[in-house]
Amino acid sequence: MDFRKLEAFCKVYELRSFSKAGQELHLSQPTISAHVASLEEQLGLLLFDRLGRNVLPTNAGDVLYREGKEIFSILRRAEAELSMLRDEVAGELIVGGSTIPANYILPELMARFMAKHPAVRIELRTGDTDEVTEMVAEGRLDLAVVGDLPEVRGIIPEPLFSDRLTAVASPRYVLPPDCPLSEWPWVMREQGSGTRRAFERALAAGGHNPRTLRSVCMVYGTEAAMRVAVAGAGIAVVSARACDAAVRRGELRVVDCGLLEMERKFYLLRHEGRRAFPAAGAFLTFLRENAEI
Known part of the structure; x- marks a missing residue:
C-alpha cells in the first residue's frame, strides 16, 4: 500500500x-x-x-x-529512535493550542525550539479549549496548551502560563449611566471557550449570574470578539495578551467591570497513555523551562 x-x-x-x-x-x-x-x-x-x-x-x-x-x-x-542513534532530536511533533496559546504564546516558542532543533517538524492544530482537549484525549496530539483546566480522564494537566482577562470596548462606545452589569451589551465567546468559562467564573465570584447577562452576539475566536468590539457593537472580554496592541493603538479601551477574579492559567495537556517521542519530550522540557507561572 x-x-x-x-x-x-x-x-x-x-x-x-x-x-x-x-x-x-x-x-x-x-x-x-x-x-x-x-x-x-x-x-x-x-x-x-x-x-x-x-x-x-x-x-x-x-x-x-x-x-x-x-x-x-x-x-x-522508528524515525525518532533512529535519530537518537545520531544523537539528535528529530521527527514530527503534533501540538495543539486553544485560541490564545495558538496565536499569542506557542508561535514564538515553536520558532525558538525549531531553531534549537532544526530536524524537528511541528504541526500546530487549533480549536477552542474543548476541541483541543478532545484531540488530546483521542491521542491525535503529542501535547497541547489550553486556556482552562480540563476534567477528562486520562489527561495530565500542568499549569504553564498565567493570563488576565480584560473587558474592552470601542473608545467611541459610551455606556448609559448607572447601567447594571447584567444589562451591558456583551459580546460573548462560544461555549467550549476557556475565555468564556473563566469570565463566567469571575462573574459568579462577584455575585452575578452569568445566565442573566445581555448577550448581543456570540462569536468564535478572540480576534472576532475584538473586531466586533472595535466596531462598537458591545463589550468583549478577552485575554490581555490579545488586546494589548489594539489598546495601545487606541482601537480599544479597557472597561472597568468591577470583577476582581479575572485571572486564569493556561495548561499543558498530555495523555497519560501516550508514549512521548524524543521530539515531544524535548518540547515538553522546553515549555517547562519557559513557563510563566
Whole structure:
C-alpha cells in the first residue's frame, strides 16, 4: 500500500473534506481524490460516502483510519529512535493550542525550539479549549496548551502560563449611566471557550449570574470578539495578551467591570497513555523551562 495514498486518505478522514486535505498536504483536490479512489479500487471497498459536499467515512473507512494511524505512529517512533542513534532530536511533533496559546504564546516558542532543533517538524492544530482537549484525549496530539483546566480522564494537566482577562470596548462606545452589569451589551465567546468559562467564573465570584447577562452576539475566536468590539457593537472580554496592541493603538479601551477574579492559567495537556517521542519530550522540557507561572 502506497503511504502517500494512505496519508491522503487519513487527512480526508480527519477533515471530512477533499479540498481541505489537499490544502493541508499541499496537493490538488483531484490528486487527493485520485489517491483515495486508488485505495478503494485496491481494497475493493468504498471508504467514503459522498453526500453532496459532505464526506462521511464508511465502516471500511473507520477500520482503515484506525489501522493507518497506527502505521504512521510506528513510522514516527522508528524515525525518532533512529535519530537518537545520531544523537539528535528529530521527527514530527503534533501540538495543539486553544485560541490564545495558538496565536499569542506557542508561535514564538515553536520558532525558538525549531531553531534549537532544526530536524524537528511541528504541526500546530487549533480549536477552542474543548476541541483541543478532545484531540488530546483521542491521542491525535503529542501535547497541547489550553486556556482552562480540563476534567477528562486520562489527561495530565500542568499549569504553564498565567493570563488576565480584560473587558474592552470601542473608545467611541459610551455606556448609559448607572447601567447594571447584567444589562451591558456583551459580546460573548462560544461555549467550549476557556475565555468564556473563566469570565463566567469571575462573574459568579462577584455575585452575578452569568445566565442573566445581555448577550448581543456570540462569536468564535478572540480576534472576532475584538473586531466586533472595535466596531462598537458591545463589550468583549478577552485575554490581555490579545488586546494589548489594539489598546495601545487606541482601537480599544479597557472597561472597568468591577470583577476582581479575572485571572486564569493556561495548561499543558498530555495523555497519560501516550508514549512521548524524543521530539515531544524535548518540547515538553522546553515549555517547562519557559513557563510563566
